[in-house]
Amino acid sequence: MALSIEMTQGDIHVTLTLSGDVDTKTAPELLSKLTALELHALEQLRIDLQGVEFVSSAGLRAIIFAKQKMPHSSSLYLVGPSDQIVETITKTGLAQAVVIVQSTEEI
Numbered sequence: 001m002a003l004s005i006e007m008t009q010g011d012i013h014v015t016l017t018l019s020g021d022v023d024t025k026t027a028p029e030l031l032s033k034l035t036a037l038e039l040h041a042l043e044q045l046r047i048d049l050q051g052v053e054f055v056s057s058a059g060l061r062a063i064i065f066a067k068q069k070m071p072h073s074s075s076l077y078l079v080g081p082s083d084q085i086v087e088t089i090t091k092t093g094l095a096q097a098v099v100i101v102q103s104t105e106e107i
Helices: 027-036 057-069 083-092
Strands: 004-009 013-019 044-051 075-079 099-101
Touching: 004 027, 013 027, 027 057, 044 057, 057 075, 057 083
Parallel strands: 013 044, 044 075, 075 099
Antiparallel strands: 004 013
């Protein structure tokens, strides 16, 4: 399934809303969008995963890349990931570096 990425900018955050699967074929597109952001200056990055069913290791690497480029005081939120994605994020230890929320109202 193709990946769709919509970006919206807030006062202190950027939201990337994803739809589709983030796999080996589509992860480079996500990485490209993330690389284009001024990650070093962001207070918050929100990646909305409500429309995503699957995230491969390549997708996880893109998320890790973003977190590594952000200031330590900033937050990377994963919004609305499926139970399967949460399980994968937890098993890999990535849950220690990101904040998982079910909706933006929790932020």
